[in-house]
Amino acid sequence: xxxxxxxxxxxxxxxxxxxxxxxxxxxxxxxxxxxxxxxxxxxxxxxxxxxxxxxxxxxxxxxxxxxxxxxxxxxxxxxxxxxxxxxxxxxxxxxxxxxxxxxxxxxxxxxxxxxxxxxxxxxxxxxxxxxxxxxxxxxxxxxxxxxxxxxxxxxxxxxxxxxxxxxxxxxxxxxxxxxxxxxxxxxxxxxxxxxxxxxxxxxxxxxxxxxxxxxxxxxxxxxxxxxxxxxxxxxxxxxxxxxxxxxxxxxxxxxxxxxxxxxxxxxxxxxx
Amino acid sequence: xxxxxxxxxxxxxxxxxxxxxxxxxxxxxxxxxxxxxxxxxxxxxxxxxxxxxxxxxxxxxxxxxxxxxxxxxxxxxxxxxxxxxxxxxxxxxxxxxxxxxxxxxxxxxxxxxxxxxxxxxxxxxxxxxxxxxxxxxxxxxxxxxxxxxxxxxxxxxxxxxxxxxxxxxxxxxxxxxxxxxxxxxxxxxxxxxxxxxxxxxxxxxxxxxxxxxxxxxxxxxxxxxxxxxxxxxxxxxxxxxxxxxxxxxxxxxxxxxxxxxxxxxxxxxxxxxxxxxxxxxxxxxxxxxxxxxxxxxxxxx
Numbered sequence: 001x002x003x004x005x006x007x008x009x010x011x012x013x014x015x016x017x018x019x020x021x022x023x024x025x026x027x028x029x030x031x032x033x034x035x036x037x038x039x040x041x042x043x044x045x046x047x048x049x050x051x052x053x054x055x056x057x058x059x060x061x062x063x064x065x066x067x068x069x070x071x072x073x074x075x076x077x078x079x080x081x082x083x084x085x086x087x088x089x090x091x092x093x094x095x096x097x098x099x100x101x102x103x104x105x106x107x108x109x110x111x112x113x114x115x116x117x118x119x120x121x122x123x124x125x126x127x128x129x130x131x132x133x134x135x136x137x138x139x140x141x142x143x144x145x146x147x148x149x150x151x152x153x154x155x156x157x158x159x160x161x162x163x164x165x166x167x168x169x170x171x172x173x174x175x176x177x178x179x180x181x182x183x184x185x186x187x188x189x190x191x192x193x194x195x196x197x198x199x200x201x202x203x204x205x206x207x208x209x210x211x212x213x214x215x216x217x218x219x220x221x222x223x224x225x226x227x228x229x230x231x232x233x234x235x236x237x238x239x240x241x242x243x244x245x246x247x248x249x250x251x252x253x254x255x256x257x258x259x260x261x262x263x264x265x266x267x268x269x270x271x272x
Numbered sequence: 273x274x275x276x277x278x279x280x281x282x283x284x285x286x287x288x289x290x291x292x293x294x295x296x297x298x299x300x301x302x303x304x305x306x307x308x309x310x311x312x313x314x315x316x317x318x319x320x321x322x323x324x325x326x327x328x329x330x331x332x333x334x335x336x337x338x339x340x341x342x343x344x345x346x347x348x349x350x351x352x353x354x355x356x357x358x359x360x361x362x363x364x365x366x367x368x369x370x371x372x373x374x375x376x377x378x379x380x381x382x383x384x385x386x387x388x389x390x391x392x393x394x395x396x397x398x399x400x401x402x403x404x405x406x407x408x409x410x411x412x413x414x415x416x417x418x419x420x421x422x423x424x425x426x427x428x429x430x431x432x433x434x435x436x437x438x439x440x441x442x443x444x445x446x447x448x449x450x451x452x453x454x455x456x457x458x459x460x461x462x463x464x465x466x467x468x469x470x471x472x473x474x475x476x477x478x479x480x481x482x483x484x485x486x487x488x489x490x491x492x493x494x495x496x497x498x499x500x501x502x503x504x505x506x507x508x509x510x511x512x513x514x515x516x517x518x519x520x521x522x523x524x525x526x527x528x529x530x531x532x533x534x535x536x537x538x539x540x541x542x543x544x545x546x547x548x549x550x551x552x553x554x555x556x557x558x559x560x561x562x563x564x565x566x567x568x569x570x571x572x573x
Contacts, residue, residue, distance in 0.1 A: 004475065008373025015367050016384040022443065023387060025410055026399040038408050040420060083296065086289035094286035095279075102290070109301045111556045113504045115528045116549040119311055119542050120304035122533075143300035146293055175285050204392040206507045211533060222394040226511050236402050243395040250390040258383040261390075265448070266455040 023247075030240035037237050052237035053245075060235070062242050064217060065224035069203055069246070071134055072220055076141040076202035077195050080149050083142065084194065088153030089179050093165070103154070106147040114207040122211055132215045140212070141202045148201075149194040152267045156190025157183065193264035196253055203250065221246040305549060311542035318536035325539075332543035342544070344519055345527040348434070352523055353502040356441045360498050361491065363442065364449025369479075371450065372457045389447040397511035400440040401427065404512075430520030433513050437521050440508050445501070449494040456490025457483070496559040503552050524548050 028046055029037060030053070036043040056062040090096055091103065121140055122131070130136030160183060168178040184191070206222040213219045219227075225246060228239045254261060315328045336342050371382055388396065403410045406425035416422040426432045460483065468478050506525045509515060515522035515530065522530075525548060532541030 005373050005375055008370045009375045011366065011370035012373075012375070012378070012381045012385075015370060016381055018443070019385050019388050019447065022399055022403060023391065025403060026395070029402065040408060040413070041418060042408060042410055042413050083293045087293035090286040090289040094282055094289075096286050096290065102294075105302075106297065108556065109297055111500050111552060112301060112305065113525060113545070113548045113552050114506065115504075115525045116308050116545040117301065117304040118529070119532055119538055119545060120307035121300060123307075124300075124304075139296070140300050143296045146297060150293065175282060200390060204394075206392070206394050206510070207529075210510075222392045222507070225392070225398060226394045226507075228398075236405075236408075239398050240402070243392075243398055247391045247395055250392075251387055254386045254390045255380075255383045258379060258386055261386065262382065262451055262454075265451050 026240050027244050029237065030244045032237060034237060052241040055235075056238040056241040056245075060224075060228060060238055060242065061216070062224070062245060065219060065221045065242070066245065068134075068213075068218055069221040072137050072141070072209075073199050073202035075134060075138045076145060077199045079138060079142045080145045080198045081191060081195055084146055084149035084153055085179075085184065085191065087146070088150045088157055089183065091150065092154045092157035093162075093183075094175075103151070106150055109144070110147040118207070118211055121208070125212060131212055132218050134218070137209060137212050137220070140208050141205065145198040145201050149198055152194045152197070152264050153187070153190055155267045156187045156193075160186055189260065193257075193260045193267075196257055196261060197264050200250060200253065203246075308542050308545050308549070311539055312546050314539045316538040316542075318538055320536075328539070332540045335540060336543050336547065341519060341522070342527065345522045345524050346547075348520070348522055349503065349524045351434070352438060352441075352505060353499055356438045356445075356502050356505075357495060357498045359438070359442045360446045360449045361453075361495050363446040364451075364494060365453050365487075365491065367446060367450035368453035368457055369483075371454055385447045385450065388444045391444075393444060393507035394511055396440060396444050397508045400436065400443075400508075401512050404436055427513055428517050430518050433517055433520050437505075437508050437512055440512065441502070441505060444508075445498065449498055452494040452497065453487060453490050456487040456493075460486050493559075496555060499555050500552050500559075503548060503555070524551075 028044075031048050031050070032043060032046040033049045033051055036046055036049075091099060096102065117140075125131050125136045130139075164182050164186070165175075165178040168182045169175070173181060203220075204222060205220075206226065209220045209223045210226070213223055221242070225239060225242050228235055228242065312332050313327060313329060314325045315323070315331065316325045317323055367385060371378065371385070402408075404426040406412065406423055406428070409423075409426075411426065412423040424432070426436055464482060465478060468482050473481070504525055505523055506529065509521050509523055509526045510529075513521040515526050524544060528541050528544035528548060531537045531544060
């Protein structure tokens, strides 16, 4: 058993290195100077210059992208949770005919390839004039994150004992009151887990953001970073700086809440 | 009669809660799929609105089947899906086996392994593009050292470019496969393993005859989830290679995107998108057959 533990630790160490080393290289690059970035052999340890952060902010409009991403990812998370909590509660606790079909249908949505939705969604948004608008991006995101949120929340809701609501309803709460006053606070961790996963999805999504946000001023971070273009050379340093900014909140989320993320993903993937 | 009123109220509440969610999903997921199929039966060229949008039946599909680039793109997609999925599930299983052992700092390791999964794919793509850069890339230096003359432009050679995109995908998503397999592993009671060890079964025998059969359902889930996701690869290709060099990384999702939005052939591009949908649907039907019944039964657990 002790040998197994050793092998596990060594293997885990190797996987950590594999996972973190390339990303660490990107972060290191963001703190270099232009000379250090293009040096051969590569500069292994940067001098700690903030030159690229400054120019990403001033010349490439990094702050716009950050704000747009915050609005879109935040908006998506709030809307998805509002719709998802209700739907999941109904599916977990109320008598809904065709429940397996509804759950299965939602699961199917999370498997649709984006390209199959792209043309029609683009046309719908164009028709109502919502290309290049926040709601034009948030609405498709809400649709695409709802299935995951509903599956996670349903599995959390059905684990809470029914007696809780019955007691609340005896005390004079309606169904809705019981949901809001009793169930929701108890399912808080589940709601929070769903929120993290939805936020990460919306923060990272690229395909629809690229199609819908063609104007530079409304683009989100991934689109901004993908389209970073210098006049003659690739601005690697600025890309690295912007990438570090885009990734920092996610890495923080992962290290703070890895347990929740793991449980949420397996609720979304294995049970759902 | 007294019992009926609350029940009707309950049903109303249920639909009231479900309806917004169902409406959103129908309007922006199911309807677009149908609409995509409708579009694919018309000739629509966005740059030539004067042509109108005539109904042309299956013409777009006929053109699709006859187009060498489309066939090559389908082949590239299948190679990408097969190779990346197998590598991811294989590597993910190894990761899961390592993470299943208890050791100090396991939470930290689990978080570290999750980092590639969490970072935006666009960021991962730019990161690999920089590491693979022909002049200042880290890889060239690691492989060739100071012999600058030998440096290669990895993303400019067809074989290497596809390998690079696959490698980046494996780096990014193996952790996801690992999590699913890990969840499966943790349902296996530890005593089983210990009993088998007492009976003299070696580590390999225990893995082969005990762990593997029990973790097989989780493996199947990981396999199918990764397969469907691999069909959707886009960000990596868009940033790392733009489908090139010489269409070597032109996967279907990118091909369809280029036809529709760069060249403006909305009808033809829709035919491509319907084909991708049918392929993914086929995989998900296999999935439903394998594990679906367990999932859709009764409560979600």
